[in-house]
Amino acid sequence: MxxxxxxxxxxxxxxxxxxxxxxxxxxxxxxxxxxxxxxxxxxxxxxxxxxxxxxxxxxxxxxxxxxxxxxxxxxxxxxxxxxxxxxxxxxxxxxxxxxxxxxxxxxxxxxxxxxxxxxxxxxxxxxxxxxxxxxxxxxxxxxxxxxxxxxxxxxxxxxxxxxxxxxxxxxxAKPSDRVHVVTGPQDRHFEADSVSEFFEQKSSLTDSYDRMGVRLDGSKMRLKEALSIPSEPVLRGAVQVSGDGGVMVLLADCGTTGGYPKIATVLPDDLDRMVQCRPGDVVRFVAVSAEEAVEFTRKKSEEKRAxxxxxxKPRLSLGEKLLRENLIDGMVSARE
Amino acid sequence: MDVLGYKYVADRGLLIEFATEISDAANEAVIALDHAIGEANIPGVVEVIPALVNLLVIFDPLQTRHIDVEEAVRKLKPEGRDVASEAKTHHVGVCYEDGLNPDLQAVSEACDMSPEAVIKAHTSATYRVCMYGFAPGYAYLSGVPKEIQVPRKPKPVRDVPAGSVMIAGPQGLVTTLKMPTGWSVIGRTAVRVMTGNPEKPFLFDVGDSVKFQRIDRETYESELP
Structure with a gap:
């Protein structure tokens, strides 16, 4: 070694x-x-x-x-x-x-x-x-x-x-413009048409992008009231909306608690693809239920595992491949 | 306190809510349930994040699913727990002297009290670790006495050193990293919430009590890690 x-x-x-x-x-x-x-x-x-x-x-x-x-x-x-x-x-x-x-x-x-x-x-x-x-x-x-x-x-x-x-x-492992999310946990804090807009509109990544999160462009989300919710636990992939209506997706180094309402959470397999997008690239959020999300993750996990x-599996270099063929040839000819 | 609701988060989270407004009762209920979940060894549960009025149970979606975790949590009986007796009390020495207390004067003016009275109020209270957040080891403490509650500063100050003891509204904090902050720094401690001890890397558990004790500069410097 x-x-x-x-x-x-x-x-x-x-x-x-x-x-x-x-x-x-x-x-x-x-x-x-x-x-x-x-x-x-x-x-x-x-x-x-x-x-x-x-x-x-x-x-x-x-x-x-x-x-x-x-x-x-x-x-x-x-x-x-x-x-x-x-x-x-x-x-x-x-x-x-x-x-x-x-x-x-x-x-x-x-x-x-x-x-x-x-x-x-x-x-x-x-x-x-x-x-x-x-x-x-x-x-x-x-x-x-x-x-x-x-x-x-x-x-x-x-x-x-x-x-x-x-x-x-x-x-x-390639970026996808369809990003699966589960709605919530604070979707009730948003105007109903604002939530449906979130799923209809296309958002693009901005260059405000680091390991903590990426800010998205798109129409601003409208909160029902200028509210401050008590700080609560945050999961990687959370789509959080700040007081000015700006949307940010939280990433690998995000804080573990935060006081901004979250309209949705991106599923991990799609988050891996989304982070490979670049500023200017467009994404569209697709809502699935929590139950569907578990099935989605299990299916993806099986696909990736396989x-x-x-x-x-071991790959062989050209030299090893030739050597193996020679050995097999040798064995075959020895039997003859 | 009864659970207000169970919310399913993404493919791997169960958010259990006790209230929508901050209260001691809600935080105590969070801590009691956090302790109960910690002892229950629910299959597939990876970790729990307790917060002010709710807690998030994170599980492995390849092993379990939301409904199974919810049913396991519903079976727990956290109501009978004596959270106070399960809590440890930590005594944290604070030096409030010049050079380490950049905002003490401003707080004393805002509260119309002498700096001495601010220190007295700060050291007389018992605080509770109600959650961690923002940055590693940032333990939010509830219980700042009403008379020294001051709002956050409009603009954050950069490079506030680790060990800063600060307050904002009803909350207090001991910083662990050099970071910007809009909170009022009234003293400095040599105690490190991130201990560097792999056996117990974080000094406080959520739910623990903290009391601040005044120390002089010499003691502070002798205690520095």
Whole structure:
């Protein structure tokens, strides 16, 4: 086992270390954090045969450039339509490749998407907070936001040539303009025609977008009264309406309680797709019942589980494939 | 207090409401039910967020569903619980001296009391941790005495340091991070709500009591982590 060491040449804003998230501390004001797009993060790990929750790097459109200063390691990039430049070659994202000492690896915003995930066949060495490497962007706790000139170490780094190759992009990891939500819990605070408008109108994401939430454009929601509800628990995906009628969807690092009424909550599988939209992209909210929402999540989970199981199967490099064919040929000819 | 309603949130939440207005009784009912759920080991329940008048039970939708969690919660009997006796009381030393009390003078003027009287009122009350929120470790305390209740400032002040002891309306707070705030900072404590101890990472549980005790600068500095 060896160590691969990197120098961070460039890190855009909100490039952070993440694992699957920090569960169980919401009662103390600590959100789960973790990847904005949990689906693509799981793909990036599975493509390397890593555990789905293994620590990786979330890359924003600001991009990330690493220089390998020691060792070698196989890595994967998945999520959004990001570009990868490594060892003098250009790839599309959604790829598994190996980086070696002296080579650079750049992950840059490309044709679509807002978040890409860079994972390694090894363990990313970083700070933990409350048992998790997930970075809480507001405080910087956890693995942390990456900064230029810092070093990054991958312990037990392996070259897994058998994993190298392209990853196909499943539909469930692409943005969708139909976003399923469950209405409430405070829909009663809104004018009835305002609620139906919310479902009829198209909203677009604005550039007021970070790991805590994204503000939407569209006609303003009308509250029945200028009310302040007592602060209450908030779930990731909540569509909250502030006093001025502005709409915001709360994301991975959102507060755990808040005093703004919520008109609806986005389902997790669709939230992963929605966060890959970019400012200006249009979404439309589609209401389902809570019962339908559970069925939706179960169906999606089964679909993704089956897809990831296929991806996890060992792949062979060209050399191994030839070797295997030669062996089989040899066995066949020996029997003759 | 009876449950006002059970609301289904997305694919994974059950919001249980006791009231629409803030009251001690509603918060006590929340805390009693929170404790009861904590002991009940309801299948599929992942975590609970208690708040001022309601609490959210978060579950794994691959393991259970809203109606099953609701039925399990309905069977609990939180009414008989003595929330007060289950609560711990924490004594938090506060230094109210110059340099650590940026808004003490303004609060004293707004309340038409001497700074000494403001400190006396602040240290005489018993506060209850009624929920966490806004940022990690931000424990909202109820019970700020009426005579020192002041509204939030119109504009937040930046970079208020961790350990700031502050008030706004009926609520109090000890900050855990350097953050902007519109609350009035009247002192500073060396006590850290985020303890850094993995066994007990947060000093207060929701429902606990907090009392502030005046300490001098020397004591404050000697207690700093």
């Amino acid at each position: 060896s160590t691969a060491r990197f120098r961070v040449v460039h890190a855009g804003p909100l490039v952070s270390i993440q694992d699957a998230g920090r569960i169980g501390h919401m009662r103390f004001g600590v959100p789960a954090s973790g990847p904005m797009d949990r689906t693509s993060f799981a793909i990036a790990n599975t493509a390397l045969a890593q555990p789905v929750e293994a620590t990786g790097i979330e890359v924003s459109p600001g991009g990330l450039t690493l220089e390998c200063v020691e060792g070698s390691v196989t890595y994967a990039v998945a999520g959004g339509g990001f570009g990868v430049v490594s060892g003098g070659s250009k790839f599309d994202g959604w790829t598994v490749a190996t980086i070696r000492e002296g080579e650079k690896l750049a992950v840059r915003g490309g044709s679509w998407g807002s978040w890409a995930y860079l994972t390694f066949a090894g363990e990313v060495v970083c700070d933990q907070w409350l048992g998790s490497a997930a970075t809480h962007s507001m405080s910087g706790f956890g693995g942390g936001l990456l900064q230029a000139e810092q070093t990054l170490e991958v312990r037990n780094a392996e070259v897994r040539e058998g994993r190298v190759g392209e990853i196909s992009v499943p539909d469930f 897809w990831l199981a296929e991806l996890a």
